Amino acid sequence: MCGIAGIFDTQNQAPIETSVLEKMNGSQFHRGPDEGSTFIEGPIGFAHRRLSIIDVSSGQQPLINAQRSAAIVFNGEIYNFMEIREELINAGFTFTTHSDTEVILQAWAAWGKECVTKLRGMFAFAIWDFAQHTLFIARDRLGIKPLYYAQLANGQFIFGSELKVLEQHPLLDRQIDPLAVEDYFSFGYIPEPRTIYKQVHKLEPGFHLTIKAGEYQPQLQQYWQASFAEQLTQSSDDIQEELIHRLKEAVDIRLISEVPLGAFLSGGVDSSAIVALMSEIQGDKPVNTCSIGFDVKNYNETEFADMVVDRYKTNHQVEIVGSNDFDLIDKLANMYDEPFADSSAIPTYRVCEVAKKRVTVCLSGDGGDELFAGYRRHKWHMLEEKVRGYVPKAIRSPLFNLLGNYYPKMDWAPKFLRAKSTFQALQREALEAYMHTISLIPEARRNALYSDSFKKELAGYNSLNVFKRHADNFDSEDPLALIQFLDMKTYLPGDILTKVDRASMAHSLEVRVPILDHKFLEWANKIPSHHKLHGSNGKAIFKSSLESHLPHDVLYRDKMGFGVPISNWFRGPLKDKLRQRVLNGKLMDTGIFDPATLTNMVNGHINGTQENGQMLWAMMMFESFLERAK
Structure with a gap:
């Protein structure tokens, strides 16, 4: 496991600054405390931090092949690298290390972009092809390993294992993306390919990108997609x-x-x-x-x-x-x-x-x-789907809309009495209903939370678009498989x-x-x-x-989850910090939020009339980001 970073001057206007590359690499020291090094030649600069796991003695990076035709930085593990190595040796390739890194590099020489389809493991890697003046970057199929990238105004393309790596570059534009803010308060995180910054993107799982000298934008290509089209027939x-x-x-x-x-x-x-x-x-x-x-x-x-x-x-x-x-x-x-x-x-x-x-x-x-459909939300969604199937839409929508509007929220009550969210889900179609179920802050509450000026910035954007984009690529009619697919993508x-x-x-x-x-x-x-x-x-x-x-x-016991008692914290030892951070911190200065709604959320939770623990945690984490980013 490691950290990778790089700078590619696509316009070849100036040499790569060693100090900038080293600063980028130094910010991810924690990812690889065993070794760190850089490589700069012409328009390309690679950096690497190493946590030694396999081939401890000779697996250093960046790695350049014996022919000096390609160089690589790699984060991850390839579990079938010995099989691929044997295949390449039989094809005439030679190796100087016993590392999986060199196997990827030689696989690139043998198969080009298709090398990524051979790999079984978790990975994010970048290869510089000297002859083609091309940078190739790939991320594993499920997104186990991260990869961030940005195209800067001066023509430099930069990438790294964490967002903080890119933040070290003095020309990175840190303008916050309002669509990412909407996604964050919907999901509790920012789904790929967005990041909190407009200029920075995450490479999506199962994708690779290519950018050549003279180009300004990378070419993105999906090489793998989860499929539910086939069904087993065994007992x-x-x-x-x-x-x-x-x-x-x-x-x-x-x-x-x-x-x-x-x-x-x-x-x-x-x-x-x-x-x-x-x-x-x-x-x-x-x-x-x-x-x-x-x-x-x-x-x-x-x-x-x-x-x-x-x-x-x-x-x-x-x-x-x-x-x-x-x-x-x-x-x-x-x-x-x-x-x-x-x-x-x-x-x-x-x-x-x-x-x-x-x-x-x-x-x-x-x-x-x-x-294997283990979340409670999977079970509840499928129960709701049954109701949606039994009750015609012409009746279902007005009926459950009425119940959802007038049934009290009752955060304080036992769970079986908290039916408001279920009624709200039942009035919707499946995709929108699942979005309502998983949302950290439901759409109606987000609308109340945002200021009028921020809503104008969103220009009608809604995080449901994330689900719609992925659902367009779903290859089955199975409603349970659909929400599993959405979970796998988000x-x-x-x-x-x-x-x-x-x-x-x-x-x-x-x-x-x-x-x-x-x-x-x-x-x-x-x-x-x-x-x-x-x-x-x-x-x-x-x-x-x-x-x-x-x-x-x-x-066969009940699922417990892996959480912490944040609601109790906010009503006890953290209530003063909550008030300070949410009501008197940087949140109020952003122009994103409605002050009266924020105040009501905090006071209602602390006095026990509302249950806003998760939402207030999200607000505190957003405020912590703003404090860090200042």
Whole structure:
């Protein structure tokens, strides 16, 4: 795992400034504390920070091939690099290292852009082709590894592993994108390809870009897309058997490492599955596992992690985090660079902190909910779809619109009485309904939150456009598969994988995600939906396939999640900081928000008449970004 950066003067007007490139690279020291170096020749400058995992002795970057026809900087791991290496050797290529980096570079020489289709792993890399005066950049299929880029006014094209890398360039325009602000308060993060800055973009998962000398804009091309078009016809028993076989293979190829390796173990189904399969593969060698617990029972899963530890005799480490662990709030803005409102970033940071004490590589269970329909929202959406199917639209829309408008919000009441959001969802069509369900701040409340002047800047833009763009490329009629697809395109790369990448890299820890192996995912997408969501049981086929590997109580308990008690914090120890940051900080100076609405949100939450915890967390994270960016 590493950090990469680069500058390409597409107009070749001036040499690359070494000091600027080194400053860009220095800002991502945490991603690779083992080594750092730069390469500048003509219009191209590459920089790299290295966290040594494979070929520790000779895998330095930037790497230039023996023919000096191409150079590369690479972040990630290619798990099938030995197979590709053998294929290239048989084709006459030679190697001077044992690294996966050199394999990518020689694969470029052999296959050009198509080299990316050969790679199995997580990656973001840039290749400079000396003869063609071309820069080629690619990102892995699911977006496990990040890549940011910008075209500057002076003709320079810059890129890096984190937004802070690009911020080091003195010519970067930091003008905030109002559409990104709308996306942030809708999703709680800014989905690809936008960033908080108009001038900066994220390279989307499954895409590569090419830019040549003399050009001003890169050419973007999608090389991979998740598909749900095909359906398996095997029996449930056969699918379960193949699921375990395929997942175990995905785990196995991720165990190669020249440094200590372990696994996160939260006590949930996904991380427990990974630990179980690791243990079976490693045999008598105990798996290194780590967990964090909370001193509040509703957030603590350690008793379920202990069941897995006892069964597989793992070498386990657990640390308890206090329920008032909010000291990281001001650190989060510097870790994520742009506004990021997932409060589970705090426990994710802590578990990475614990893991790094013993290992340099950790396997995680991320992706299980997306692949196998494990979120509660999947179940509720499909129940709503049934109602939408039973009640004609001519009746449904006015009926549920009336109920949604007049049913009280009742944030203070037990969940079964909080039907307002459900009524609001039922009046909508599927895509808009799912957007309403997942929105951090629903559309009506965003409209109240924004100032009139900011609404004019949006010019009618609504974050539903993000879903519509992706839905246009969906290749099935299955309504459950559609929302899984939307999660894979938005929530997975924008939230889950971003959170894990930044939290792990803050501790120079590499995290590998077997469930998101693209070959496993392509197969899992073919499993019929009724095997994934069976009645009210999400991840049904995944759980049943693991029954001989994990305790029943781990598999079939209620999903807990990985959160922190922010609502309690804002009514207790953080209420003064909340008032200061939201009502008296930089938010009021932006012109984005309506002051009366903000004041009502804060006071209503603190006095207990409203439940605005997640929304206020998003506001504080936005204010932290503004403070950082000043």
